[in-house]
Amino acid sequence: MEYFLTEEQQTIKGLARKIAEERVLPVRAELDEREEFPRAIVKDLADADMFRVFIPEQYEGLGGGCLELCLVVEELSRICGGVATTYAVNALGCYTLIEYGSEEQKQKYLPDIAAGKKLAAFAITEATAGSDVSGIKTTAEKVEGGYLLNGSKQFITNAPEADIYAVIVLTDKTKGPRGASTIIVEKGTPGFSFGKKEKKMGIRASSTGELVFRNCLVPEENLIGRAGAGFIQAMRLFDRSRPGIAAQAVGIAQGALEAAVDYAQQRVQFGQPIITLPVVQDMLAEMAIQVEAARALTYAAARTVDSGARNLTEAAAGAKVFASDVAVKVTADAVQVCGGTGYMRDFPVEKMMRDAKVTQIYEGTNQILRNAIAMELRKRKGRTV
Numbered sequence: 001m002e003y004f005l006t007e008e009q010q011t012i013k014g015l016a017r018k019i020a021e022e023r024v025l026p027v028r029a030e031l032d033e034r035e036e037f038p039r040a041i042v043k044d045l046a047d048a049d050m051f052r053v054f055i056p057e058q059y060e061g062l063g064g065g066c067l068e069l070c071l072v073v074e075e076l077s078r079i080c081g082g083v084a085t086t087y088a089v090n091a092l093g094c095y096t097l098i099e100y101g102s103e104e105q106k107q108k109y110l111p112d113i114a115a116g117k118k119l120a121a122f123a124i125t126e127a128t129a130g131s132d133v134s135g136i137k138t139t140a141e142k143v144e145g146g147y148l149l150n151g152s153k154q155f156i157t158n159a160p161e162a163d164i165y166a167v168i169v170l171t172d173k174t175k176g177p178r179g180a181s182t183i184i185v186e187k188g189t190p191g192f193s194f195g196k197k198e199k200k201m202g203i204r205a206s207s208t209g210e211l212v213f214r215n216c217l218v219p220e221e222n223l224i225g226r227a228g229a230g231f232i233q234a235m236r237l238f239d240r241s242r243p244g245i246a247a248q249a250v251g252i253a254q255g256a257l258e259a260a261v262d263y264a265q266q267r268v269q270f271g272q273p274i275i276t277l278p279v280v281q282d283m284l285a286e287m288a289i290q291v292e293a294a295r296a297l298t299y300a301a302a303r304t305v306d307s308g309a310r311n312l313t314e315a316a317a318g319a320k321v322f323a324s325d326v327a328v329k330v331t332a333d334a335v336q337v338c339g340g341t342g343y344m345r346d347f348p349v350e351k352m353m354r355d356a357k358v359t360q361i362y363e364g365t366n367q368i369l370r371n372a373i374a375m376e377l378r379k380r381k382g383r384t385v
C-alpha cells in the first residue's frame with residue numbers, strides 16, 4: 001500500500017527501523033526474559049535524535065506530528081513492543097507540556113527530553129481509578145510555597161526510570177472531576193518515592209511501577225494550565241496519543257506476520273513447505289489483510305490528529321480498538337502457523353502474542369473506547385462527518 005509519506009517521514013521510519021533491527025533485535029529476548037529496562041537503547045534512540053521527532057522545533061525538536069511518532073513506534077514495535085512502550089509513553093508525558101504547558105515550563109523541560117537527557121511519564125491510574133478515572137484520590141492541597149501531594153498512582157509506565165511525571169491530582173476534592181489538575185513532579189522531590197515494580201505478561205522491557213506521594217511539596221509553577229482542567233486535558237491528550245498505541249499494535253502484528261511467513265516457507269511437513277498448504281495460505285493472507293487495514297486506519301487517525309481537527313475521539317479510539325484487536329488475533333495466529341516452535345520462548349512470536357495483549361487494555365480499554373465511539377454516534381445520530 002502507498003501511504004504517500006514525505007521524504008522526511010520516510011527517513012524517520014528508516015532510521016527507526018535501523019535502530020530496531022541493529023540495536024533492539026539482538027537483545028530483545030534477553031530484555032524480555034530479565035524484565036530489564038532498555039537503558040542502552042534509550043541512549044541509541046537519543047543519539048539518533050528519535051526523541052526530537054515529536055517535539056516542536058522551538059524546543060529543539062524536529063517538529064513532527066502524530067504520524068511521525070506513529071512511524072517510529074510502529075518500527076520499534078515490529079521488533080519489540082516493550083521498547084516501543086517506553087518511547088510512546090515518554091511522548092504522552094511530553095504532550096501534556098506541549099499542549100498545555102506555559103512557555104517557561106516548555107523551555108524548562110522540553111529541550112532536555114528532546115535530547116534524550118530526561119524521560120517523561122504520565123500518571124492518572126490509581127487503585128480506585130482505572131477505567132473510571134473520576135475515582136482518583138491523590139490530593140494536592142494548596143499550601144504556602146506550592147501544592148502538597150498525598151496519595152499514590154499505580155501501573156505507571158517508565159516509573160521509576162522517568163525524570164518528569166505529569167500527574168493528575170485533586171486540587172479541589174469537593175468538586176470531583178472538576179477539581180482535578182495536572183502537576184509536574186520531578187524525580188528526587190522530597191516526599192516522592194517509588195513503590196511496587198510490576199511483573200508483567202508482556203512488554204517486559206518496559207518498566208511499570210507505583211508512584212507514592214507523602215507530603216510531597218511541589219512548587220506552584222509546576223501546575224500545568226488551569227487548576228480544575230486536569231481531566232479535560234487528560235481526555236484530549238489520549239485522543240492525540242491513541243494512534244500511537246494503534247501504531248504499536250500494527251508494528252507487533254507486522255513482526256508476527258513476517259515471522260510466520262518466514263517459518264511457513266522453511267518448515268517442511270508431508271514433503272512440502274507448509275506455506276504451500278491452502279489452509280496456511282488462507283491464514284497468512286487474512287493476517288496480511290488485517291495488518292494492512294489496521295495500518296491504514298492508524299495512519300488516517302494520525303493524519304486527522306495532525307490536521308488540527310477538533311473532534312478526534314472517533315478516529316483515535318477507532319484506530320486503537322481495531323489495531324489492537326488485530327494485533328491480538330494476528331499474533332495468536334502467528335503462533336498457530338509456527339506450531340510447537342511458535343509456543344517456545346526461543347522463537348519470537350509467543351513474546352509478540354504476550355506484548356499485543358496490553359494494547360487492548362491501556363490508554364482506555366477497548367470496551368471503554370467502544371462506549372466512547374457509540375456516544376459520538378448517538379450525538380450525531382449515526383451521520384457521517
Ligand SMILES: Cc1cc2nc3c(=O)[nH]c(=O)nc-3n(C[C@H](O)[C@H](O)[C@H](O)COP(=O)(O)OP(=O)(O)OC[C@H]3O[C@@H](n4cnc5c(N)ncnc54)[C@H](O)[C@@H]3O)c2cc1C
Pocket residue numbers: 089122123124125129130131132154155156157158200203208358361362363364365366367368371
Ligand atoms: C502495562 C500497563 C501500563 C500502563 N501504563 C499506564 C501509565 O503510564 N499511566 C497511567 O495512568 N495508567 C497506565 N496504565 C493503566 C491503564 O490505563 C488501566 O489499566 C486501564 O485504563 C484499565 O483500568 P483497570 O486496569 O483499572 O481496569 P478496570 O477499569 O477495572 O476494568 C476491568 C474490566 O472492566 C471493563 N469495564 C470497566 N468499566 C466498564 C464500562 N463502563 N463499560 C464496559 N466495560 C467496562 C474493562 O473494559 C475491563 O475489561 C497501564 C496499564 C498497564 C497494564
